[in-house]
Amino acid sequence: MRDPKLPKPPPATARRGAPTLAEKLRRHSPWLLLLWFALSVYLFLSAAPPAASPLRPTFLPRPRALSATTTSKPTTRPPVRIYLYDLPSRFNRDWAAADPRCARHLFAAEVALHEALLSYPSARADRPEDADLFFVPVYVSCNFSTLNGFPSLSHARGLLADAVDIVRRDMPYCNRSAGADHVFVASHDFGACFHPMEDVAIADGIPEFLKRSILLQTFGVHGPHVCQEAEHVVIPPHVPPEVAHELPEPEKAQRDIFAFFRGKMEVHPKNISGHFYGKKVRTELLQRYGRNSKFYLKRKRYNDYRSEMARSIFCLCPLGWAPWSPRLVESVLLGCIPVIIADNIRLPFPSVLRWPDISLQVAEKDIASLETVLDHVMATNLTVIQKNLWDPVKRKVLVFNRPLEEGDATWQVLRELEVLLDRSQRRSYVGSLRM
């Protein structure tokens, strides 16, 4: 029983004896309703999918190109409108004109995305006032070294900083959002950290002027990483779309190679400033399977290596300096099952490409059991995986066509940007500024 002499008497109702639960509910129902409503709204608004999760909320509309087998629901989300900055040609066109590799090599997504967006008026805002997002087209990976043919990234930060200065000086949009609605491509090993060695990349970090923007990057790992501490979308490495047409269709190819890998694979790996290339995984592959006749492992460059992939059942995709490699895309295009050996890697477009259905993942520490794993798949579910993989729709998802085609990589990027816009409420933020 309650003491009526308490300094703070309980509410009048309580003093008259304990009400039943039903009475309580009836009495408080307007408040409970309101509370329930507020809670629902809060839960709804905060139900954003975590950036690193491969699971997507079920309310996402399926891209039209992939919904042939399901009843396609029209998307309610307005299409994203992107304003493409017209920067001086020294930031982009000059590089592409100077060297044809610029538009074709593994980092060429920066060129391909720009050209694809230029070719696709329905995603473009002609006037910056109408834009949801702003694309800053800078080609930073086209300064090819005459020595090794790889692009030098030493100028990347400076070139981007110059571009951002121009964009800030000439127009109000970048200052207005502190860069939050500005989109950049960072297609190198460790994204916008601009260095191929992970510890240097981490020490350098993402330049301050990019940290609040949206980065389209090939680099992605599960969990936190300094080089993905910015809003970002994981994109596939660039592989020229023709690759898929130059060789027999995956369904018709003669696959006489069991497991294939061609690439840098040192017998005695050099310890470069405390690191072994690819964490020595490739060396271990060579040591364990170099003399195994089921494994076709080659260290020399060979221009026609893609025809070898088209002859293979399994294509090994071990990490290099970074977890991702163009082999991921090449394997899918050529119908060879990617065997991903890169712990923690986050793969592009998981909402449309169910990677576990079309690839295998083997942990870096499990190289010793690789053959057993592949033999087991061969004996059990090989045809299931091949059937999943040999789907032209999936091949399309990973290539940047110029001009853009519905369902291709640029198109998927636009869909992911729409999700991101809604999730981060950048759109409503920009919208409120526009009104």
Ligand SMILES: *[C@@H]1O[C@H](CO)[C@@H](O)[C@H](O)[C@H]1NC(C)=O
């Ligand atoms: C291209 O790379 C080389 C080698 O790193 C460098 O010396 C040169 O300044 C770079 N060019 C530009 C235009 O940044």
Ligand SMILES: *[C@@H]1O[C@H](CO)[C@@H](O)[C@H](O)[C@H]1NC(C)=O
């Ligand atoms: C944006 O901010 C920068 C740095 O504060 C300034 O120099 C520039 O003039 C501003 N741009 C515009 C268009 O006001």
Ligand SMILES: *[C@@H]1O[C@H](CO)[C@@H](O)[C@H](O)[C@H]1NC(C)=O
């Ligand atoms: C690799 O080099 C670093 C120093 O650069 C050294 O501390 C480390 O012991 C070396 N590792 C091996 C296995 O040789």
Ligand SMILES: *[C@@H]1O[C@H](CO)[C@@H](O)[C@H](O)[C@H]1NC(C)=O
């Ligand atoms: C195929 O079998 C392997 C090994 O048992 C398994 O890990 C994988 O998930 C299976 N994949 C599919 C698509 O059935």
